[in-house]
Amino acid sequence: MLARVANNLFWMGRYIERSEHIARYLRVNYFSSLDAPNQLSQSRQFVLRSMLTMIGETVEDESLILNEEDVLYKIGLDPNYTSSIINNVRSSRENANSARDLISTELYESINKFYHFISNYDAKVYSKNGLHDFTLNVTEMSAILRGKVRSTLMHDEIYAIIMMGANIERATQIIRIINAKHNDALKAQGSYGDKFKNSFEWTTLLKCTESYDMMRRFYKKTPNSISTLEFLILNPDCPRSIMNSLNQVCKHIKILDSNKKPSRNSTAFLVGKIRAEYEFKCIVQIENDIQSVIDNTLSSLYQISQKMEEEFFSY
Amino acid sequence: MPLEYSITYKAENTYEEWVYEAYWQFLVIPEENESQQFIGVNFTNTINANNEFSINGHGFKTIRVHPKQKFNEIGFEANFKLIKKEINPFDFKPEEDISRSYEKIQELDFKVDYEAFLRTTHFTHIPEQKTPLFQFDLAKSIFDNIQKLNEYTYGYIHFNADATDVQTTLDEVLKIRQGVCQDFTHLFCALARMNGIPARYVSGYLHQGNGYFGDSQMHAWAEAFIPHVGWLGFDPTNNILAGTNHIKVAHGKDYSDCSPLKGVVYTAGKNETVHSVQVSSQNQQ
């Protein structure tokens, strides 16, 4: 496989995954805030700020009054904002385009349909009353793409590269969502006991990652900071956890690098090392300093991406 | 007595920004021919990139350099050694029957065989003139006429190293009547071709010990095809026939076939290139 095309496939995987998380974050936060128990959690300004934090555009100035339609438009359909959903989908299609000879017709057709759906979506309808419909479609179409990747491509190098991209991106988005919600929880504290620990925002966090039902089944208790973070970071069976993503990355790098003993300078070695670190991490360590766990995770994921670039995408 | 030549070609390139990828192709190696033999080549660059020897589309030896790490400064140095036989440019059998030669250049086979060197190119295009610049005297031999043309070109252009550059075409040269070896050669070729004589642009080195025009760069002269004789070298910049002091590298239709350095460099900022050439000789013992 060409190094350039591998790079494009990697980013295709990342962009497909990214749009979905952003869309879900918008929907869940917006709609759960409508009847949130806590006044701050209900505040529209609070929700809009949280959305901006999640996509990496934190608004520091507390006195600034944000316009709802502007914020929704910016994150969803603004062609001039590089991180908007429409630009993510456009980028995933562009990357797919350049690797069109390698991916299945079915996958390409679905990406293409997705793109045409988004680019034809009426921006006015969306920011007035289309948020639910729009974001739901984005998440569902992303799920279709994920299915097409799994079921219409050979599980070879091409697939491995896409899955590496998707899983690195998934872990990155989950950790960013955790970061944003951790921020919110510090502000909108609960009404009983340890107010931070019992914030309503932990429930929203789980919903934002589509993990609420799984978590309830697993712990059978109202989520608090510790159980939520343990579940989303360390539980290998939760398909949205950092641990699960790292396991996936580890599995797929072996398809690209089949050395039993990968060299110290390889991506496979780095991935294995980072994975082991999480495998033997315990929640007490995380609880003590949530922020630095978030920062370290982001930097580890970035390192993996950089290493791949060096090893596979540049010649 | 044969001469042993030693030639040094240097190029220094500096770039404002990092260069991540680049290719260069040098057309600077002396041609191996009857009078130029035992050619030794030593080529180095300052960043230890690989130097590859190859042959270009016109059949001349080239050196290609393709660095694999980033850089913002690179120097190239080529050293050539060769033995040049002493040449007497007049040492050929002159045309016996002048009319036979003029008939020859009218033949279709001749025109087809030398078509490339009879063709007008970007650099050998002369804008239409009211009176022809140079016309053959059909009473004289082709060689005599070409020698006249050599003299004519020498007299027409005044040597000035700053008047023109590698982009200059003949319409400009004819206006200012100033230029360098390249311009002399283009005018010579153009006028020879207009008179039906195949002419080609030659690039190479000139040993300047004898006070010839040229600068510390590569030199250019021309070769004209004289029927029943062959290709002969003429240096219109100096109004002489090419001889022992002329070390040929390549020939082509015009400068663009012979430019000593071609490069493809992927970088943002500006760049600067400095070339120099040194030719020295000694009599072979």
Next chain:
Amino acid sequence: MVNLENQIFSSYQRNPVLFDEIFDERGQVKEVYSKLFNLYGEHSINDYVNLNEKAKSSFFNQGITFQVYDKKKTQEKIFPFDLFPRIIPPEEWKIIESGAIQRSRALNLFLWDIYHDKKIIKQGIVPMELISSSANYLDQMNNVDPPGGIYNHISGTDVIKHTDGQYYVLEDNIRCPSGVSYVICNRTALKRALFGVFNHYKTYSVTNYAENLLDLLETVKPKGVDVPNVVVITPGMFNSAFYEHSYLAKTMGVELVEGRDLFVENDFVYMKTIQGPQKVDVIYRRIDDAFIDPLEFRPDSSLGVPGLFAAYKKGNVTLANAPGTGVADDKAVYTYMPEIIRYYLNEEPILNNVHTYHCSRPKELKYVLNNIENLVIKPVDEAGGYGISIGNRLSKKEIEVVKAQILLSPRKYVAQPIMSLSVHPTYIDKSESFEQRHVDLRTFTVLGKDKEFVLKGGLTRVALKRGNLIVNSSQGGGSKDTWVLKT
């Protein structure tokens, strides 16, 4: 005006001057089309409008589109596709196929000759100007022997049917002829929309193009290579034919590369893969000569590969089509095609050339001057349709002016009879009905070492504007599925 019971053809107006491919002079449906005519007649116009919309969105979702750059934003458009197929009966196809092969072989021998001994010029059969004044003649190809002796591996021959019912060649495209992917897409789209009609005809499949292309490319591999590594090189995804490039790579199962994916080392070509460099042996290039190697041709080309030509000249890589092939797809060369075929193959041309009168020849000059109103006058040295006079559109005064011009320098002019392209019923959105539209046919021929192949089908291009003879997609042309019937 013919009154027909068939409702979707009820408003079809037949201009008797034009050659209609499905109706004869009396307005009767020709036999080969009769089943199709009846089958389409079962649909109402409304059905048809729906099917047409579906076909359009199928192209759109498959991403078979090209981009149009507007001041404000880029727009994606599909090539208009007409659901009423064109049928070529077996006996007519035989002529087209053997004629296309004959032309490709003759052109290949012509190319070999003009890059080697140039006998055809020395013997005065074609003028020297064909090479000396051609921008596409590459001196660098002189005395180069392309692997397998093949220059024009892929040719696209444009054929029309004239009012006399005969096929004529308009052009031989041997630079990078495109359109073959649309032949296959059109077939797929028609199958999706109206699969039932296929049951009534025995039509050749068109999906075997890629495998034949790959087979033939493998016959021209460089010496000493066992199993060649073939790639397709594209200018990139913003090229209007990118879909076709990716389609060909995908169906041949080879890599689609851009110039920046390749590099040359020690005169061998490599591609940059995730496992490091991998040698490349055969390149099907969809980049023009001028851009393939910035060290040898246009220095400002960022599409090509520095050093590629040196590797080619050394025989380490095959380029298809060979560099310098474009010299033979010149208007001037076209006019000598009958002579070229006779000279190299010692055969009579199978397909007609549009006859060309050279005003440089006194007899022909006389004919031209006396028959200007029936001729198209073309200057030999102008490209892109400049300076063309169409005889039947000139006033008496203008004819005199043209005559004077020709007499002034007869060498500069050639003349051809005015050709009329046949018409085919084509569904027109605006009027929601079928109308006569001019069509041509691009056929695709692949030439390998001792092997050749013509795709049994082709791209029928339709000029969608009424009366227009220009079928190019850049001029708003559409296309039709083309059925070559089995005997």
